[in-house]
Amino acid sequence: MKHPICPRCDAQEIVKSGIVNERQRYRCKKCSYYFSVNKIGKNIDSYYVTKALQLYIEGISYREIERILGVSHVSVMNWVRKYKIKAPEQTEYHPTYKIFNHAELVDYLKNGGNLKGAGMMITELGDKYMMIKWKRFKE
Numbered sequence: 823m824k825h826p827i828c829p830r831c832d833a834q835e836i837v838k839s840g841i842v843n844e845r846q847r848y849r850c851k852k853c854s855y856y857f858s859v860n861k862i863g864k865n866i867d868s869y870y871v872t873k874a875l876q877l878y879i880e881g882i883s884y885r886e887i888e889r890i891l892g893v894s895h896v897s898v899m900n901w902v903r904k905y906k907i908k909a910p911e912q913t914e915y916h917p918t919y920k921i922f923n924h925a926e927l928v929d930y931l932k933n934g935g936n937l938k939g940a941g942m943m944i945t946e947l948g949d950k951y952m953m954i955k956w957k958r959f960k961e
């Protein structure tokens with residue numbers, strides 16, 4: 823994390839404050855909050871934060887997000903809290919998702935039947951692609 827931000831008040835005036843359990847510890851100069859971040863290499867960049875919140879809004883559970891993205895469900899819960907995300911209640915659309923490699927994705931899209939009666943979004947996920955698809959519940 824190049825520029826740590828205070829998880830409590832979002833301030834950027836942060837000073838290093840020792841290492842605890844192999845993690846760099848920081849102190850916020852604004853609100854004096856102590857916090858630590860994972861060691862380099864375990865940093866979760868904003869790419870995964872965005873993806874996790876995206877999935878959360880789509881109605882996918884914390885545990886599922888953990889499985890898909892490989893970030894702990896506790897982290898996801900923290901981000902949801904931190905960014906004050908509230909997922910709208912969805913009753914008419916049901917989201918499902920699939921993870922494809924490129925060839926599988928092309929195959930899937932080749933079949934026009936897969937595109938009927940549903941909206942979808944394709945987003946890059948590491949070396950694969952994630953497709954979130956919405957199907958309207960039958961009346």
Ligand SMILES: [Zn+2]
Pocket residue numbers: 828829830831832833850851852853854855
């Ligand atoms: Zn602070």
